Amino acid sequence: MIFVPLSFVAALLLVILLVAALRARETSGGNTAFLVLVALCAVQSVVVGLRWGYHVEAARYVQPILAAGLPPLVLFSFRTLLQRDDTQGGATRWLHALPPLVMTAIVLFAPAFIDAALVVLFVGYAIAVLHLGRSGPDALVEARLDSAVAAHRALIIAAVALCLSALFDLGVLLAFEKWQGENAAVIASNANLLGLFFIGLTAFVASRAHPSTPTQTNPPEPSPSEQDREVLDQVQRLLIDQKLYRDDNLTLSRLARRAGVPARQISGAINRLAGKNVSQYINDVRISEACRLLRDTDMSVTSAMLDAGFQTKSNFNREFRRVTTLSPASWREQNRRRAANAA
Template sequence: MIFVPLSFVAALLLVILLVAALRARETTGGNTAFLFLVALCALQSVVVGLRWGYHVEAARYIQPILASCLPPLVLFSFRTLLQRDDLEDGLMRWLHALPPVVMAAIVLFVPALIDVALIVLFVGYAIAVLNLGRSGPDALVEARLDSAVAAHRALVIAAVALCLSALFDLGVLLAFEWSKGEDAAIIASNANLLGLFFIGLTAFVASRAQPSAAGQASPPEPSPSEQDREILDKVQRMLVDQKLYRDDNLTLSRLARRAGVPARQISGAVNRLAGRNVSQYINDIRISEACRLLRDTDMSVTAAMLDSGFQTKSNFNREFRRVTSLSPASWREQSRPAAALDA
């Protein structure tokens, strides 16, 4: 019987995700950095299978170097969803290219430190990734507003997956210390199947949040100001009067440019006055329009979804239930008799 390592199965699943992302790129605006991340996870899965499944000697030197590329690429990928002004420039950006260089030196000269270095690297970057999303979905101003919550969840899961990979690296280190590496192959395979696959999956989800060619709200500030009211009124007029909510590629960054108001001020005004994040606020408007279409027209649920600015059924159904506590079909069934009686 031909032996197929679990990591090869993970690699196949990641390749399928990558192909799906590439095919959908024209309509979803797949982010290139996230696509590279999925590809790197797939490649790393293959190398892990070659090392621990088929004991290919060369793979033991390549695997830690590839692994050291993952955390910086995770951080860079999610940073592309931040406001341009928040991105690092100059020397700090190039410092993130050092981990594979340092790891290559460790592999050549002090291989005993490989696992320790990987643990420190993965945990450190996991903290950095979580720090990016500390303000909730509104921090991801370059993400489509209907996907900002999903992208933020993907960010958190990616950080957890980095920590999980560090935990498994610790397990491999202890396996060599306690049992001379007898269990290392099993631990490494499981680490690959779980850690790399989850990183690749979250990269796939987050890539679809990028517009084609942002759970929790930011912490509220003490009290709304008159400026907050003016900003919210201006945003409300733009969204409703200009039907800007129908733009399925709308991001907080684009909304800020159209309104001529900094994204942080819009986010703060919505948080303080509406008690929710920008994504939820705009989705409330979209759901209100969808309800009108479902009540007053014979338009199908899918057509109402698209006409109100949603791109996927999963986002539409989730937001519809959040606002109305019902599915679109159930809401239409309950609202139409009432409308008929009013007439």
Template sequence: MIFLPLPFVVALLLVILLVAMLRGDEPRKGLRPFAALICLCAVQSIIVGLRWGYDVTALRYVLPVMASCLPPLVLASFRSLIHLEAGASRARWLHAAPPLGIIALLVLSPALVDGALIVLFVGYALALLNLGRTGPDALDEARFDGADAAHRALLIAAAALCISALFDLAIFLDFQWSNGANAALIVSNANLLELLFLGSTAIVAARARPLPAAAPNTHQAASPAAKDREILERIHHLLVEQRLSRDENLTLSRLARRAGVPARQISGAVNRLACKNVSQYINDFRIAEACKLLRETDMSVTAAMLESGFQTKSNFNREFRRVTSLSPASWRERSRPSPS
């Protein structure tokens, strides 16, 4: 049947995605959760193909355990884009509970495994949505030019977990009503959608990881009287006078350390005074620099993009259109004086 090879094709695509993610830069510690997520998706896809394509029934005990590892790893991947206090990392071991619980249910009460997986996937989807509830600014360890894309990836990953829960419910009902006659088809489609979605979102989010940086300045107390204005003035000085906006690896967390102001205060000040998120606020400075380069020099659009702090052309073009309503090439053509 035509659906049998699909899990193996998905596994191959995921391996290609993993290679593409690691090819541009040397593997770094920050990429490990995303690389592990893609590897788990690829291995799970292969096991799905063996179980339903070649009827290796012994793997029916392996699949639910592997599936239970997926939501905690998705959450851990996106949490790596958020600066956590020292005490917050102590509870990470609790995320080992889902696979251990599924193993216990397989031994003691197999009939409850499907229901437990549905609750698990929906629960972690809600945890992901809560993680990004404040928008791109919540991902304060993501580079500003990738924060919006990483936040969209977070929302897609949460949706993928919910879709997986719906497919699990469909498989459960299929076994109840038709003794699993359509289970193989459902599993193959679920595998194709869920694992590719998760693999793709891992790539997008991983690209927002910054390179390692040196130790920052210590915290300085901000004036309560005009705190928001003072914060924006300090940020403006860093971005313009020290040209920090050109740092392609700049994140909210790093900006906070350089300014000596907590990230939440920066986000709040920008939200209240500039009426935008921090990512858009920083990219406004970058687009202004790009416009200056395009207007005053013969530098190529790509060179201007890199010089102003962007790393990817898609993000640069999207932000350029947001600020100017034009493409970079069109803006350059209109902004330059016509020859007399």
């Protein structure tokens, strides 16, 4: 029987995700950085399978170098969903290219420190990724609003996956220290199956947030409640009067451009006056329109979903239940029953 390492199975699943993301990119766009991240996870899975499944000697030198490039790419990918002002790092941004170079030197001259260096690298970047999402979904101003919450959740899971990979690297290190590498293959395979697959999966989810073209905006100054009300009124006019909620690719950045107000000022006004993040606020407007369509017309649930500005049934159903506590079909049936009883 042909032996197939678990890491090859993970690689196959990641390739399927990559193909699905590339197909979606043709119609709705996508984030290249996240696609590269999924591809790197797939390649890394194959290399791990070659090293630990088939004991290919050359793979032991390639694997840690590829692994060192993974955390910086995770950080860079999620930074593309931030406002452009927050992604400009000047000369310091090139420092993130150093980990693979440093790891190459470690592989060549100090291989005993490979696993320890990977543990430090993965944990350090996990903390940096979590720091990006400290302000919640509204921090991802370049993410499509109906996917901002999912992208933020993916960010958290990606950081946890980096920590999980660091934990398994520590396990490999201990396996060599205490058991002469006896269990290293099993630990490494499991690490690949869980850590890399979760990173690739979250990259796939975040790539579908479809960031728009980055734009330059100025940082806002603290605004009193009157200015908050003016900003919120302006946003409502755009959403209701101009039906901007129907734009299924609407992002906070795009909304800010249309309103002529900095993205952070819009986010702050909605947070303070509505007690919600921007994604929830926009989706509330969309759900309100979907309810009107379901109540007053005979169009299908899917047509109402698309007309209200949602792209996927999963997001629509989740947000509909958040607002109404019912599924769209149940809500329509209940309201029609009430109308019939009233008549």
